[in-house]
Amino acid sequence: MALSRSARRTSRWLALATAVASAATIAAAPAASPGAPGIGDPYFPQLGNGGFDALHYDLGVSYHPGSGRLDGRTTLTARATQNLSAFDLDLQKLTVDSVRVNGRRAHFTRSGDEISVRPDFPLRRGKKFTVTLAYHGVPQALSGPIVFGSDYGWMKTKDGVFVACEPNAASTWFPSSDHPDDKATYDIRIDAPKGLTGVSNGRLISSGQAHGRSYAHWRESRPMATYLATATIGKFDVRTGTTPGGTPVYVAIDPTLPTGTVDVYRVTAKVTDYWSKVFGPYPFEETGAIVDDMPQAGFSLEVQSKPAYSAVRSEGTIVHEVAHQWFGDSVSVKQWKDIWLNEGFASYAQWLWTEHRGTLSAHDAFRKAYDARPASDAFWKVKVADPQRDTMFAQAVYSRGAMTLQALRERIGDRAFFKLLPAWTSAHRYGNANTAQFIALAEKISGQQLDDLFTTWLKTDSKPAPPAN
Template sequence: MALSRSARRTSRLLALATAVAAAASLAAAPGAVGAAPHPTPGAPGIGDPYFPNLGNGGYTPLHYDLGVSYHPDSGRLDGRTTLTARATQDLSTFDLDLQKLTVDRVRVNGRPAHFSRTGDELVVRPGRALPRGGRFAVTVVYHGVPEPLSGPIVFGSKYGWMKTKDGVFVACEPNAASTWFPSSDHPAEKATYDIHIDAPKGLTGVSNGRLVGSGERGGRAWYHWRESRPMAPYLATATIGKFTVRTGTTPGGTPIYVAIDPTLPTGKVDVYAVTAAATDYWSKLFGPYPFEETGAIVDDMPEAGFSLEVQSKPAYSAVRNETTIVHELAHQWFGDSVSVKQWKDIWLNEGFASYAQWLWAEHRGTSTAHDAFRKAYRSVPADDPFWKITVADPKRDTMFSQAVYQRGAMTLQALRERIGDRAFFRLLPAWTARHRYGNADTADFVALAEKVSGRRLGAFFHTWLDTPSRPALPGE
């Protein structure tokens, strides 16, 4: 039976409609070519073997706008943090690291978002899925009494948010930034920062970068700091207390801000002068100073037996000696500007800063790095547990062991003697320039050392960084 012209036209339209519907159905089918993406949760961590749940998957942090209001009498912190980030996948939910503090509300792109807590993870479900490649802003309002962390990691000391007699001392390496603000708390997750500090009148709030505003209102003082260079979360601070502040510029022209607790005796070292001199000398040796301001925060915090390379202003829990100051300032290049990809590479921070102490003594004419190396080497017997730690992967609870510091420094002097001064002092600024404001690992350093020196150095680094025994002393 033959169809009429009208019927044939109707048939063709029906066939076309059927084909379009089938194509749409195929496109929507899971796994089909051209399928619409299905939003999935971001990972609760970035997979660092030492701290598996630090950092977060599914997005890249770009900027933190961080506000903290502190009440020393009660220890209460009221916080409001807005993180601007870029989604790296289509996100149904994502995590922030936040330890113990109470979350009051969360908004994503200005709209209320559902949230829940799983251990130290704050899980956020936005009202709408976030598309891959798109920017978004999450605002968290929270409160509580931050608690410092403790344990074997940091010399058995408390660290993080530490209450002092007149305020708080904040030094967070390696995993305590999330005790006082929600973050992606891993050094691979760098961002820029605006940090707003609100405290009782008469107290000073000191943070990273440059002070862009301050004032008083209603019996309270406020300070607005801006760190415009990428920063790892553990390097952020909001130290509050009574401080004597001195500002100026180093002889080389870098702005400097030094805050010292006036109750501390300062006669044994001029923190301002040493900070200025070391900043300028390291700028000649390691490459241009990487931040907008240098300085120091010197507080009275006896429970913290350490200092920390807080970005732009190292934090000292008491007045420290010249050696400590030059160590922490060297970290501005090695650790702050060039940060580790994973915590197992911590020798790239501590070994370099410890070696800088030997370079400073050489600069001052009190000792050579060659002599300091041999003195340190011979002071540790071959059967000492010191030599059992593999510096390239020292393990979480011993990541700040003396071996990481001292054997790391020995490795650098042994390298210097292997490749010669000319290549070695080209290598240091080449390293800080290549990875400026970024992250790197041991393999990156080995590769660059080989490129600069023109030598194969894999066996050398394996001996000094990976072998759990005392290497032979060069030249013997």
């Protein structure tokens, strides 16, 4: 049937109006663009990733100690913070087998430790999405001057693996936005040979054995920085219970280690309860420890909910690592240059512990550390507020950081100081913070102007005069 001239004219106008409206819609829609390949931390510019906020990691790792091979599957749930055409993930050395975004196969490329993912559809700002990577390989421990000259990350032991990843080794075993300013919750499923135990963060959801393998599913329901995640595997004697204050405890100790000198379970339980009184409520669902036989690792790490020790360490070390659950784990740094907010606070906690035990006051501990180093010592040359990447774990960050807190305590008095500590952990619970925010809170609570104190103790490269009292 032919259209009349009037009908044809109307049809043309409708087509033109539709085209104009469509063009206007396209013009109004913001263009999608790739996310930045890194958060831009001055110490690790390529770590972390722009364009999205990590919300939850679902990690599945299957480990074969004989060959060292890891087969992994990671699903990251994230929220786009811009209209994304592509985004990056951090993954070191391991081979990526496939990538899916929202269940659909996605194109990916690799440049060094950056995996660039390009889905076949744009990801809209504010919308959640999932990205699933299957991957495999032999994870390599990292080494260098950063962590006391020690290897760190995914470290093979005689019966499994010891996993302690600060600051930049989480991406040696799972694809991630590997920076503490992008925290997320976790499900971690560990598959290992029968007879071995997989220990991770949070609470144990389920475990069992089948087909010659052992399985464990752990859940960390509180936000966690990537470097605090672990999947330590080995033969362990496990003890569980609760602290006197009611916090669940899980302690796993390599049975070949001598344990006569320190009762790790008892000290962990006691310290957790004490810090809960001083620093505010314990921030996680479980406390505990992973104690492995890893002599090549000359350090311990504040793994969230279960600090990891490479041997049976001293009571002071346990005190330090448990204090990190508040300072470093619950309240994490925005940038790595503020690492003194982790290490200075945990070191000061050791002084508070000896004061609590009645063996040495924090003031006397301060004077002992201060007097032990002459003004010519290189210790005083480190500017604690920005210690630089390769010296971010220098002794000054720990000890001079602790001195800063004692100097602050003596300036503002005990009442304000012990109000400040739980106020800090409450204000930034499960989040990130920086030095400027701590100074601002200290000034607010004390009613004093404190720039001179923090400049003297954190930002100068010389030995300060001690506090007047």
